[in-house]
Amino acid sequence: MLPEVGGKAANLGELASAGLPVPPGFCLTTAAYRHALSAAGLEEVFTALSAVSASELEQLNRHATRARSLVLDAAMPHDVVQAVRAAYLALGDNVPVAVRSSATAEDLPFASFAGQQDTFLNVVGVDSVLDAVKRCWASLWTDRAVSYRTSTGIDHDSVALAVVVQEMVDSSVAGVMFTANPVTGKRHEVVIDASPGLGEAVVSGAVNPDHYVVDSHRGAILETTLGDRQVEIRPLPGGGTERVELSSRDRSGDASPQPCLTDQQIQALAKLGRRVEDHYGAPQDTEWAIDDAGKLWLTQARPITTLYPQTTRNPPLPGDHAFLNFSLAQGLTRPLTPMGLAGIRLVASCVAKAAAFNVPDPRSGPPPYYEAGQRIFFDFTAVLRSRIGRVIVPRVFDVMEARSATVMRGLFDDPRFSVTIKTPFKLIRHVAPVAAKYRVPESLLRGLFRPAAAMKSVERVNADLRTTFMVPGQATAHQRIAHVQRILGTEVFATVPQILPLPALGFAMLALVKRLLGEQASYDELQTVIRGLPNNVTTEMDLALWHLASDIRHDPDAVASMAGQTAAELADRYRDGTLPPVAQSALKAFLRIYGHRAVAEIDLGMPRWSDDPTHILGVVANYLRLEPGAETPEQQFAKAAREADEQIARLVARARGKSPLHAAMVRTALDRTRRFAGLRELPKYNLVLGLAAVREQLLLVGSELAASQRIDQPEDIFFLSLDDIEAALAGDALHKVIAERRAAYHQELRRRHIPRVLLSDGTEPEATAGAHGKLRPGTLSGSPASAGLVTAPARVIMDPVGAHLEPGEILVAPSTDPGWTPLFLTAGGLVMEMGGPNSHGAVVAREYGIPAVVGVPDATTRIKSGQHITVDGAAGTVSTVDPDGLAD
Structure with a gap:
């Protein structure tokens, strides 16, 4: 009944129908709102608001003020007045009631509108009730409500307001209760905030309440923290409320203040909360009150929208499990499309089968594979319980996604994940088949002793893979799906063990x-060695894009023709073949080689650059704005390579001071580093080639399904x-399924907080006390990724497509993949929330010689665009001149 009665009333109706204790009352439906305001002139406001963005607060507020005036000035229809009068009188003679707004866009599974509309407490008399109803209607148009709807993409003309009128609970104590811990995510903890008097004191934040945490499985009270109780909100005789400031004597009555709830009341509340959660099948944010007779009442329930979803299937074995967010490890904060997840499941199954794991259904993924919030998770409980796993895996993540490694190590002392696997035999049993099948030891020995032959072997692997990705042009739809399963489930993984060694x-x-050199080789000096690396496909791609822009720059007529146009407009011109000839041909050549790449490219559902070159043309436009005379990326790259060679010579000279053998070993070792380290990007490059081939086949099948x-x-x-x-293909129409999944996907795109690790009880270990540690005022700490010091304006970018980055600005991003790296060519520095010293963004930043710090928690929310920050890539810190300059 959401369209008729709004979220609050619908939930109260649910609670009442379930036999839960809800105060009696009635609901004035949205039909009354629309009837009363049909001639008020709100259509003009709807039209005006449709042209205003969420950032234009002044305009939003102006339109909101206009809407409120129209509502308050409208006459209340006679039939509405009579209906309210009859329903109110049926409750009794001048019964005190709460008049509460209930919007159709309120308390939804994806957005909590708590506090957006108004509530009026202790309303007495029918005239007062009618006045409160009108003020509730007007509160649909408060500044905060209009701004919130705009930011969440809800159309203003689609919402309406119902009004709930309920008998007031003359509460001795009231508050809120979460049936899961909203901070840590623990599903078995009930969190209760309570204060004497009306619950408005707690809901509005006017008081520091008593705080209780209950283990709902055992009924044990885990935590009791007494509030200061400086304020109490009480009903007034005859209507209205008063805010009472309490003295210390009023609050305590003696030297030992007591909790405002007894243990029995706390446990009764927790039990009631579980009943509510069981009814809805999801954790709930509730409001409650206890009257003078000790009766417990529920006055509200809504979903806890901030909780991260739990994994989509139960762990295969009983007990506690820990899940690692593999999406974040890949630098991907956004959700994956359903087909993107389906593709990863097949690839993961291929990996698992190669490692001698049992995979009953490859399309469902291997047993350790999970999904939560449309992102990829893996059960790494076995890693935590393995002595060798604890040594190896966190070290891998130290250089891949450092913050995840920190969270992993934080679980080592958790008794639920104590070491039970003390030998390496289980690991060897699964690694050995992969190493044997793909001749990993042979690759390592060839690389060490015959490096030229090793590079030729890589070239053969690349050529062979491209052949396996080919699909006959005349294949049927069923044959194309079989090829999709073959490429993802068999072929594409081969590039990893063949090249990654x-x-x-x-x-x-x-x-x-x-x-070998110890203190004679510092961290910064060794980092210099891996700058300007050859054989890096991502660097080559970025330089090719720079060449594209350079070709255009040399044609003044082409530059003039493209000036002042958006990237989307330029993309349309490219599709129409009307870009300047130099730009048209250069972009076509670039896309012929790199068009399979994309932002968030491990997701099959994401358009490739060849599908939509808007992002690339936006980057080119950025390059064209660079002033002539600036050092080009090619010059920067060549300079970095020279500096690396010079550093190698210095290190070899120091080794010679020890012995000729030391010198020979250092020279050979650093030669292999320079030859092979840049290849780290190639396995993913080849993987994405396979994904692009799969995407092409799926689109052909999609065209056939659309035609039918x-x-x-x-x-x-x-x-x-x-x-x-x-x-x-068998005949089912899937329009409804697709619409539902699109809606769920776009809903998940709005999520900003993504946990690195989840436990099976919903706990986010990173959110528990002490996960972040203390930071100096004005400083954020992360992992050093690329040495150097730069102070410049920050530019927070959440999505590189269409992003505007001025030359020299510091790029602040949640994470990066190859789709972001063209921005690096003009960035003055890099700050990432995700990643480790050898993650993709860190490697590219080093190669371009820009200072970078990665693994900085909450960087995109604590740093603001335009704010001057200092990035110290050697120390791993990001700071502001103003100690208070970083947002809390």
């Missing part, structure tokens, strides 16, 4: 030099799974 050898050789009207458009196929596609 060489860059691993390169970085191992760098570590060997550190061991089973789906609306070819791109809809990315909101299906392979099983869904086969059902559609």
